Amino acid sequence: MNPVRKRRLYLALFLLLAVSGTTAALMVALEQNINMFFPPADVVAGVAPTETPIRAGGMVLEGSVVRDPGSLGVEFVLTDRAGAEFTVAFEGILPDLFREGQGIIVQGELKEDGLFAAREVLAKHDENYMPPELMDIAGHQNQGADS
Amino acid sequence: MNMLPEFGQISLACAACLALAAAVTGLGGNGARGELLRRSTVSMVVGQFVFSTVAFAILVTAFVNDDFSVEYVANNSNSLLPWYYKISAAWGGHEGSFLLWIVIMTLWMVAVVVRRQNYPQRFANRVLGILSLLNLGFLSFAFFTSNPFTRLIPMTPADGADLNPLLQDFGLIVHPPLLYVGYVGLAVPFAFAVAALLENRLDAAWSRWSRPWTNVAWAALTLGIALGSWWAYYELGWGGWWFWDPVENASFMPWLAATALIHSLAVTEKRGTFKSWTLLLAIAAFSLSLLGAFIVRSGVLTSVHAFAVDPERGSYILAFLALVVGGSLTLYALRGGGVRAAVGYQLMSREFFMLINNVILVVSLAVVLWGTLAPIGYEVLTGSRISIGVPFFNMFFVPLMLALAAAVSLVPVLNWKRTRWAAIKPAFAYALPLAVVGGGLTLYFTEPRLVMVALALMLAAWIVVTHANDIWKRVRARSSMPLSYAGMTIAHLGFAMSVIGVAVTSTQSIEADRRMAPGDQTELGTAAVQFVGMQQVRGPNYVADQGNFIVTPAGGSPYSLKPEKRRYLARGSIMTEAAINPGFMSDTYISLGEPLGDGAWAVRLHFKPLVRWVWLGCLLMALGGVMAVADKRYRRLRARQDAQVREVHESAAGQVST
Structure with missing residues (x-):
């Protein structure tokens, strides 16, 4: 084979391998690292899968935050203000903007008994900012207030 | 009543008119009798700079004087704010930061004006025309969707709502301007590429002209990203320095493209090959920085820094992005596809390793792009929301960056076109074992002991050893060490330093x-x-x-x-x-x-x-990029080019007369 063709062949093979490898890896990785978001209604209704990493969110119910006196453990209730509520357990430091009534996102696993074991609690850094995931719930709430 | 803000608005409108006119003369004034038009392009570009700067100065004045009748000031400042944060608050929100973006854009345009003698007159005129056209897009975006001078009259608040406390920090004073210098700076290589396509002038000269601009923009982008990471580390209060947040990704994608572009430009200049690929990268780098602007300013993505959710702004930027990408790619398809280089190279050559470098960087880019945009696509298709976790990105970046490190470590021993085994041998026979011992030793000190960390340390050590050996060889042979070579070496050592920092701090903390x-x-x-x-x-x-x-x-x-x-x-x-x-x-x-x-x-x-090694490495990379620009080569070139440019002009004049 002449050198130019040989080089082209190597190049084509290299590119083909790189592209197909990347695509395959992307698909597999995405499968494993996707976190679906579920609003409180889905968590309560059993739509959300249990024992799988997921995201959920809602407003922190007023008066529901209970701290464990000996550790950093904390439990609180997330609500969509339309009847669906579930309890979240978390061990660690809550973000600055975590407060009662605030819309937040939790990432973790839903246990069989309906308790949400959170590994991460996310609240955004601007009090006017609403996580897009919670926009539907908040919109719902406003409509309720109007009528 | 204080009328200054209205003057600011008028000033913006004047800048937009000049941008329109300069775009017309820049792209249209290239005929035989266009000398006057070409001169006017230059003065109108300077005019855009003057009017944009005046508008920006007026906005800063409104902040310093606590003029809360201006809505943007009322939303982002407060009378209690220290004076230095009052100034930096001018770019603390969407409208003001976009005005800063425009000022920086015009600064780059003025820089092109200053250096225009280095290029043929028509070429410089086209470049300025393209930049003015882009600036027109920015200015009308500011004017129609994000006016910073909107008034709150008569409902003027007594005091402002204050700047977001997160932004009351030294990091915010410098991070956005630097980042914008990088983002917008990529418009210059873009304009050079489009001008080259328009003129069908796809030779090595084009890539030589483009290199210094790309390097400076890239260096600024590198510093901006590093500063942002440092700021997040000490200001967000939870000790992380990179979150794979959509907005971080928005700045990382143009950086990856620009890094690939720097290397590809080097090959095009030195060897005359990779031509159409380089053009494509120049277009891609700037398009990605526009995509970044879209991600940050439209609020389509969940993010720490999203400015505001505003569909109007989002659709404007998206339309602008579509025009820029669509227009330049169409031009590329018409003109760029046919560029073929007749130069060959072998497997063990610098060209081939540059190709590997480019493939790795583009694959990394694809991963970030996918990880950033997939949630939007998913929501459009299925209606439910997903997020993509940090492990997704790490899973790709660890092997990709290790492969990149391996490629970098061989750079000093590789020659252009082909390399004899005897020249490469020391890198494997002496340097690699040394690096393996080094990596192995550090494994002994780390806790937990991880193969990937040892591998990263080993490869970083390999980069250091091969580059140090090359410097030693040059010193011993008393051969010259041009600044571009020193710049490359420093940038590569910086990369090794960052690799060590990332590997150690993310596993050993x-x-x-x-x-x-x-x-x-x-x-x-x-x-x-x-x-x-x-x-x-x-x-x-x-x-x-x-x-x-x-x-x-x-x-x-x-x-x-x-x-x-x-x-x-x-x-x-x-x-x-x-x-x-x-x-x-x-x-x-x-x-x-x-x-x-x-x-x-x-x-x-x-x-x-x-x-700190993560950021110090970035600092070295940026330093290397700037050093390469200061190389004598580019200055000596000017003398040679003057002759060349004159020649071109004369031949053009000759053609006209015949």
């Missing part, structure tokens, strides 16, 4: 969340940490609970760290201010969580080895 009451003592690695107590302190516009911690490192003298929990008065917002004892080898980091009752606090304690 000690992080502990503790419940601590005054008097409590705890361990952080080998250091003892004692919580002495809390006290109230007052700042200019906040009150804070300040903790006092005494850290005693094993065998060292004790020092105190004072993290704060601040409450900003204007908004009542709570902010964590971490206390950090920085060091070249490690940082000790303490931040406060929330009070737990009975005087106890949730406390976050971090020990972060080599975390």
